[in-house]
Amino acid sequence: MPITIHPPKPPRPLISDNLPSDDSDSDSDTSIGGVDLGLPPKKRLTQFTSSPYTGIVTPGEIITPDPQWMRGHGTYIPPQTTDITSSLAGTITRTNKLISVRPLRARYTPEVGDLVVGRIVEVQAKRWRVDVGSTQLASLPLSAINLPGGILRKRTETDELQIRTFFAEGDLLVAEVQQLFQDGGAVLHTRSLKYGKLRNGAFVAVSGMGGGGGVVRSRRQAWTMEGANGAGQIDVCLGVNGYVWISKHVETPAELEGGGKTAAGITNMEENVSATMYSSQNDKVDTETMREIARLRGVITALVENGLRVDEEMLNRGYHEAVEMAMVDWNGPDDIYLGGERGEMLAAALTGK
Amino acid sequence: MPLDTSTYSLALLRVDGRRWNELRRLHAQIRTQAAADGSSYLEMGHTKVMCVVTGPSEPGPRRGGGIGGGAGGQSKDAEVVVNIVIAGFSSVDRKRRGRGDKRTQEMQSTVANALAASLHTHLFPHSQINVSLHVLSQDGSLLAALINAATLACVDAGIPMTDYVAACTAGSTSTYAANDESADPLLDLNHQEEQELPSLTVATLGDSDRVVVLVCESRVQISRLEGMLAVGVDGCKQVRELLDRVVREKGQRMILEGTVEKGTGLNDLD
Numbered sequence: 001m002p003i004t005i006h007p008p009k010p011p012r013p014l015i016s017d018n019l020p021s022d023d024s025d026s027d028s029d030t031s032i033g034g035v036d037l038g039l040p041p042k043k044r045l046t047q048f049t050s051s052p053y054t055g056i057v058t059p060g061e062i063i064t065p066d067p068q069w070m071r072g073h074g075t076y077i078p079p080q081t082t083d084i085t086s087s088l089a090g091t092i093t094r095t096n097k098l099i100s101v102r103p104l105r106a107r108y109t110p111e112v113g114d115l116v117v118g119r120i121v122e123v124q125a126k127r128w129r130v131d132v133g134s135t136q137l138a139s140l141p142l143s144a145i146n147l148p149g150g151i152l153r154k155r156t157e158t159d160e161l162q163i164r165t166f167f168a169e170g171d172l173l174v175a176e177v178q179q180l181f182q183d184g185g186a187v188l189h190t191r192s193l194k195y196g197k198l199r200n201g202a203f204v205a206v207s208g209m210g211g212g213g214g215v216v217r218s219r220r221q222a223w224t225m226e227g228a229n230g231a232g233q234i235d236v237c238l239g240v241n242g243y244v245w246i247s248k249h250v251e252t253p254a255e256l257e258g259g260g261k262t263a264a265g266i267t268n269m270e271e272n273v274s275a276t277m278y279s280s281q282n283d284k285v286d287t288e289t290m291r292e293i294a295r296l297r298g299v300i301t302a303l304v305e306n307g308l309r310v311d312e313e314m315l316n317r318g319y320h321e322a323v324e325m326a327m328v329d330w331n332g333p334d335d336i337y338l339g340g341e342r343g344e345m346l347a348a349a350l351t352g353k
Numbered sequence: 354m355p356l357d358t359s360t361y362s363l364a365l366l367r368v369d370g371r372r373w374n375e376l377r378r379l380h381a382q383i384r385t386q387a388a389a390d391g392s393s394y395l396e397m398g399h400t401k402v403m404c405v406v407t408g409p410s411e412p413g414p415r416r417g418g419g420i421g422g423g424a425g426g427q428s429k430d431a432e433v434v435v436n437i438v439i440a441g442f443s444s445v446d447r448k449r450r451g452r453g454d455k456r457t458q459e460m461q462s463t464v465a466n467a468l469a470a471s472l473h474t475h476l477f478p479h480s481q482i483n484v485s486l487h488v489l490s491q492d493g494s495l496l497a498a499l500i501n502a503a504t505l506a507c508v509d510a511g512i513p514m515t516d517y518v519a520a521c522t523a524g525s526t527s528t529y530a531a532n533d534e535s536a537d538p539l540l541d542l543n544h545q546e547e548q549e550l551p552s553l554t555v556a557t558l559g560d561s562d563r564v565v566v567l568v569c570e571s572r573v574q575i576s577r578l579e580g581m582l583a584v585g586v587d588g589c590k591q592v593r594e595l596l597d598r599v600v601r602e603k604g605q606r607m608i609l610e611g612t613v614e615k616g617t618g619l620n621d622l623d
Contacts, residue, residue, distance in 0.1 A: 005366075005370045007375075007378065055608060055615050056601050056604040056605060056608070058508070058517075058597050058600050058601060058604075059508060059513075059514045059515070059516050059517055059559075060514075060515065060516030060517060060558075060559040060560075074513060076473065076513070076515070078515075087473055087513035087514055087515065088508075088511055088513055088514075089508050089509075089511075089600045089601075089604055090511070090604070090613075091604075091608070091613060091615060102613075103511035104509075104511065104603070104604050104607060104613055105384075105390075105391075105509065105510070105511050106510070106511025106512075107390060107408075107409065107410075107510075107511070131411075135408070135409040135410060135411075135431075135477050135480045136410075136411050136477075136479060136480055137411045183478040183479065184476075184477070184478070185479075305387075307607070307610050
């Protein structure tokens with residue numbers, strides 16, 4: 001009896017594949033001639049092949065040889081050709097005549113106006129360097145923060161000398177991207193009462209833009225929500241860069257005064273920018289609020305682990321679902337935990353499967 | 354332990370039962386570590402390699418060990434820094450390999466240069482791409498497996514590149530000394546064959562014939578080199594197809610799960 005040797009089977013692909021490729025695993029004798037030289041390399045054209053993987057392009061794949069299209073991010077044109085070629089694995093997006101490839105996953109790329117949460121990693125003479133999860137550190141100039149004692153005050157040398165009293169290494173802050181450099185570096189500013197140092201809460205890093213779940217740019221990135229189980233109000237700040245801050249809601253002085261004065265204008269901002277703004281001391285956070293902050297954090301990690309997007313709507317729904325889940329099966333203090341099976345249950349409830 | 358290569362001529366089957374132009378089983382996964390920017394796991398036969406890519410990110414404080422593929426950290430281009438760790442248990446004899454091991458250092462610089470040739474490093478000035486490779490098991494074609502794993506991890510990290518860098522090894526059935534004129538070229542050598550036979554590692558850019566890495570550390574007759582190279586380049590194309598399939602399957606799964614929005618096909622343009 002002749003012996004036949006079967007090659008080991010690769011794990012079954014998820015999608016039935018009939019890729020137009022020569023099957024390298026085949027044991028047939030017809031391929032014994034193997035190498036064929038002199039043949040020009042096959043051109044892989046998304047436009048014309050009926051690939052089962054619709055919508056996905058991979059590096060080196062020619063998107064179109066048609067010179068009418070313009071080349072956007074994630075593509076390049078090899079020299080001496082007009083072929084727009086993908087340089088990323090991702091999906092094609094088209095804006096009029098501009099073709100770009102959105103990667104399946106990538107680092108955050110800053111854009112002007114983005115709300116970001118960052119961490120100070122370096123203090124320099126007149127600026128801070130902030131980690132915002134981008135390819136480079138962002139910079140926050142001393143002139144772009146609210147100085148205590150009046151917003152429109154000029155930056156002085158005294159401020160430069162005590163730069164560490166505003167932000168020191170390791171401090172977290174929320175800021176807005178003010179300006180971009182040609183090389184992709186970002187400049188931040190915190191010139192609004194919404195921005196500034198972060199306290200009284202917990203930090204979560206999830207993958208930011210660039211697909212694969214995570215935080216998406218939306219209408220509202222920061223909001224206040226009611227905590228369940230007797231907790232106070234909770235602030236959530238979703239940085240576009242995928243850094244999230246969940247904290248106890250602290251009434252700003254303007255809010256404390258009640259509705260008497262309308263909108264903290266630029267005139268009475270002065271007294272609002274108090275010394276406490278740059279304090280690194282946490283306020284007292286009660287246990288209930290802490291638990292709910294932890295629960296929200298669990299919801300976010302569960303959303304990310306199950307590949308769901310993180311935005312206000314999802315987080316609100318997820319939080320209510322999590323509170324209900326904790327009420328239904330009460331098993332002690334573990335009810336905050338939303339990893340593993342519980343996380344999958346939560347995701348299943350949210351996607352309605 | 355000398356390998357009995359004489360049996361090859363009888364059945365035209367190699368020690369592990371493959372024919373001359375067959376690759377070993379290539380199995381790969383991407384996104385194996387959620388916390389990393391990009392990660393991959395690759396098996397070529399029993400050679401098993403893990404890769405984690407961090408970056409492009411701000412270069413940290415300068416440390417020794419890594420070999421740069423580009424110029425300094427403050428240059429116009431991103432710097433590719435490769436670090437290879439070979440586990441003590443990875444080969445048959447437990448060998449302690451320190452950080453300064455010359456063979457490892459050479460592989461680091463080879464992988465770094467290969468990646469730097471394909472990655473669009475000019476898009477990320479003043480930054481650094483850290484590639485960390487872990488060898489879990491060795492059975493020949495180590496450098497090829499490292500290059501393939503690093504390519505996959507870079508694709509996963511979403512770093513723009515010209516094309517995949519796919520690598521494999523090629524050898525010849527007869528030793529240099531044997532002076533055998535009818536020697537066949539072999540594709541994708543395992544450890545046993547690599548010990549005994551002349552071999553080279555070749556990496557190409559995508560399925561073009563552009564060779565980015567060619568390493569040959571053994572004595573081989575010049576007349577056989579061309580055949581070996583041709584077989585190697587052909588193997589690289591097969592490897593590229595397999596790597597591409599891994600990436601596409603992952604992407605397809607992400608679209609099915611709704612993690613990524615479906616893109617516009619160019620067919621429904623205009």
